[in-house]
Amino acid sequence: MARQRITATELARLLADTDRPIYALDRQGTIIYASPALGQWLDIQPANLVGGQCVYRSLTAEQVLSEVRGEDNLLGDDGPHGGARPLAAMLADLTPPPEVFTGRPVTADVVRQITPTRFVYRTATFTPVPLREVPFLVLAVLDQTDHDEPLPVRDESYSDGPTGWQETNEAVHLHNLIRQFRQTQAARAGADWLVGESPAMRLARQRFSLAARSSENVLIAGPEGVGRRRTAEAIHYGRPQAPLGALIPLDCRLLGPEVIPIAMAAGKMDEDDDGHRSPRGQRTRSTLLFRDIEQLDLPTQIRLLTLIEEGPVGNLRLMATTEQPTDAAIDSGEWIEPLAVRFSTLVIDLPPLCQRMEDLPALVQMVIESTNRSVPGEEQLVGAATETLDRLAEHDWPGEIRELLDVVTRAFQQADGPILLPEHLPTDFLTIIDAKLRPIEQEESIQLDEFLRSIEQELVARALRAADGNKAKAARLLGVSRPRLYRLAQQHGLAASDEEEPLA
Amino acid sequence: MNGQRDRDSDHALIGGSCIFSHRRSIVVLSRTSRLAALVRRATGDRRDLRVVDTRPATCHRELGGAPASPVIIDVVTLMMDALPDWLAAVGEEFPATCFLAVVSPRRRHNVFFLREAGVAHVVESFRRLDVLIRLAYRHLERTPGPEPALVERIEASLPWQRFA
Numbered sequence: 001m002a003r004q005r006i007t008a009t010e011l012a013r014l015l016a017d018t019d020r021p022i023y024a025l026d027r028q029g030t031i032i033y034a035s036p037a038l039g040q041w042l043d044i045q046p047a048n049l050v051g052g053q054c055v056y057r058s059l060t061a062e063q064v065l066s067e068v069r070g071e072d073n074l075l076g077d078d079g080p081h082g083g084a085r086p087l088a089a090m091l092a093d094l095t096p097p098p099e100v101f102t103g104r105p106v107t108a109d110v111v112r113q114i115t116p117t118r119f120v121y122r123t124a125t126f127t128p129v130p131l132r133e134v135p136f137l138v139l140a141v142l143d144q145t146d147h148d149e150p151l152p153v154r155d156e157s158y159s160d161g162p163t164g165w166q167e168t169n170e171a172v173h174l175h176n177l178i179r180q181f182r183q184t185q186a187a188r189a190g191a192d193w194l195v196g197e198s199p200a201m202r203l204a205r206q207r208f209s210l211a212a213r214s215s216e217n218v219l220i221a222g223p224e225g226v227g228r229r230r231t232a233e234a235i236h237y238g239r240p241q242a243p244l245g246a247l248i249p250l251d252c253r254l255l256g257p258e259v260i261p262i263a264m265a266a267g268k269m270d271e272d273d274d275g276h277r278s279p280r281g282q283r284t285r286s287t288l289l290f291r292d293i294e295q296l297d298l299p300t301q302i303r304l305l306t307l308i309e310e311g312p313v314g315n316l317r318l319m320a321t322t323e324q325p326t327d328a329a330i331d332s333g334e335w336i337e338p339l340a341v342r343f344s345t346l347v348i349d350l351p352p353l354c355q356r357m358e359d360l361p362a363l364v365q366m367v368i369e370s371t372n373r374s375v376p377g378e379e380q381l382v383g384a385a386t387e388t389l390d391r392l393a394e395h396d397w398p399g400e401i402r403e404l405l406d407v408v409t410r411a412f413q414q415a416d417g418p419i420l421l422p423e424h425l426p427t428d429f430l431t432i433i434d435a436k437l438r439p440i441e442q443e444e445s446i447q448l449d450e451f452l453r454s455i456e457q458e459l460v461a462r463a464l465r466a467a468d469g470n471k472a473k474a475a476r477l478l479g480v481s482r483p484r485l486y487r488l489a490q491q492h493g494l495a496a497s498d499e500e501e502p503l504a
Numbered sequence: 505m506n507g508q509r510d511r512d513s514d515h516a517l518i519g520g521s522c523i524f525s526h527r528r529s530i531v532v533l534s535r536t537s538r539l540a541a542l543v544r545r546a547t548g549d550r551r552d553l554r555v556v557d558t559r560p561a562t563c564h565r566e567l568g569g570a571p572a573s574p575v576i577i578d579v580v581t582l583m584m585d586a587l588p589d590w591l592a593a594v595g596e597e598f599p600a601t602c603f604l605a606v607v608s609p610r611r612r613h614n615v616f617f618l619r620e621a622g623v624a625h626v627v628e629s630f631r632r633l634d635v636l637i638r639l640a641y642r643h644l645e646r647t648p649g650p651e652p653a654l655v656e657r658i659e660a661s662l663p664w665q666r667f668a
Contacts, residue, residue: 171613174584178617181588246620254602254624254643258635262619269616402599458662465667477664 021122021142023094027101029054031091038142041122042090042112052087054095089113092179097172100126100138108172110142119180120146182237182244189238193227193401195366196359200351207348211235215285217318219343221325222350225400228321229291231348235319236287245270245286253295260303263288267312286316293320293343294334305339318343325349353397353404361389363401367408368420381412384420391422394433457492460485464494529554529570530640533563534578539606542630543576546637553644560590572600572647574640577623579607584614591622602643604636 015022021038025031030053039046093111100106105128109121122142129137194205211218212235220228229249236247248266250259270286296304307313320343322329329335353360364384372380397403407429414424459478467473475485530547532540532555540557547553556566567573579587591603603623607614615626627635
């Protein structure tokens with residue numbers, strides 16, 4: 001490292017005068033030189049960048065969250081908006097495309113994050129330089145001006161540029177897209193809907209907290225709509241210890257045996273990624289989430305078990321959701337026990353809402369506050385009136401939290417004061433509650449003549465098709481005389497006369 | 505949902521030969537009509553199925569009428585930036601839908617990101633569209649449709665079904 005710094009100093013003498021931001025990296029992606037112009041662009045002392053390693057997806061969830069909340073100042077000096085960005089975040093933004101380390105010059109964007117949601121870009125030329133004293137050097141020279149959008153990524157049908165340039169840009173673009181997506185997910189990751197003081201929810205919160213801090217496999221059990229998927233997302237994206245990997249949900253009910261090749265490919269991807277992204281020993285661990293795992297048929301379950309025990313899938317974190325408690329699913333033969341054991345290191349039971357109605361007021365308040373946050377600056381609600389909560393408690397909530405969220409959000413939009421009143425509740429919801437008290441049989445009505453005419457027309461048409469146009473046969477099928485069939489066909493516009501071919 | 509059912513019922517009574525037209529939908533989202541044409545061809549034997557060719561704005565409206573319809577997306581690069589947000593918003597509003605996608609083989613590095621963003625299954629070629637069609641059928645089978653109207657119940661009891 002000492003020899004590298006000497007070289008960086010020599011380089012600095014040559015390059016310090018330019019207005020264009022410049023930095024140099026060694027083969028490991030460590031910054032060995034940062035020009036004053038780069039420091040000015042990033043609003044940081046250039047010396048603070050030197051020695052830092054540029055690694056794709058190097059942000060941990062904790063760093064992302066602190067960045068979004070603006071709580072921490074990891075650099076120890078003030079940056080824009082009252083708090084500097086974590087150094088790891090800046091370094092991640094300066095990471096060159098991996099192709100450059102294969103010795104190929106590359107033009108790509110680097111990013112500077114202005115606010116949690118606003119980015120500016122500068123086009124950079126990354127040039128690999130073989131040197132005598134330093135085994136390998138990448139020199140990055142940035143443009144002098146920012147642009148608000150990343151380099152355009154061209155659609156394949158309009159491709160006319162050099163393929164290498166285009167592929168590299170797309171890779172960088174996708175990388176930025178994934179980073180932004182995961183940052184958004186991490187910012188959203190929370191366990192608000194686990195609110196409540198019922199014993200079941202207290203236990204669920206404890207288990208959630210444990211799962212979020214560990215890397216163990218997790219099973220989330222509960223009825224549909226209770227927030228199983230969001231719980232899994234919160235555990236994965238809210239994990240503080242490790243860099244954010246992918247959370248790959250697999251809908252077992254829909255995919256069936258298709259989950260096996262996807263799981264294998266995910267395991268392969270994780271292995272490949274690990275080789276690329278852990279030069280500092282950091283592991284970007286991905287998670288496979290098997291939704292409704294008990295819906296897999298037994299042969300697929302056995303193949304999955306083999307894959308976990310012997311294949312690369314075993315390196316991934318595994319999560320699953322299920323409607324039934326594990327014991328019941330095993331007893332009923334829906335789930336083979338060894339697979340259940342694999343997934344059940346930590347079990348989070350989310351009981352149905354009707355079994356914890358004491359939590360309803362807290363949940364309603366949570367939805368109101370969450371909706372308040374989503375419409376800042378508009379009329380805010382303080383809470384719900386007792387009568388409103390009473391009306392909400394009359395419902396059985398078969399759609400669980402998802403249904404509650406829908407009803408309260410719609411009521412929120414109707415509210416015209418600081419308190420949510422019963423009259424703000426959606427009409428269809430009130431109708432359902434009232435219908436429970438006074439069941440009303442809804443009658444369907446028809447126009448008899450028109451309806452019978454339509455059925456007659458349909459049957460004649462079908463008979464003609466079934467008889468392949470043979471009218472005598474069609475008449476026999478319908479149990480009518482040939483002349484009557486002609487009349488019927490004519491009435492319904494299916495055949496005008498005996499000579500004409502039937503239209504049906 | 506009821507509105508859709510009423511519209512279909514009205515159409516059935518007014519439309520004469522279209523009397524039994526209450527059908528379910530597969531929604532196709534693409535920049536051109538090519539994918540919709542391929543899906544129509546692949547589902548040709550399903551008279552109870554409607555294939556609706558949409559663009560992002562009309563896709564949302566179509567799901568409003570049939571919220572459990574599966575959506576098959578032809579993912580092109582220009583769509584990638586907006587797709588994660590779109591999937592999140594539409595998935596939140598219509599939790600009964602499911603997203604399936606086709607990407608070109610050159611875009612196979614997008615596959616796992618698409619899965620992460622909420623696409624249930626991705627194939628890398630139009631030649632594998634049959635997989636998506638099968639999954640779309642499965643999704644429709646597992647999703648309870650609207651309770652059949654009187655006309656549909658009668659229609660189900662009529663003879664010569666295969667000539668309908």
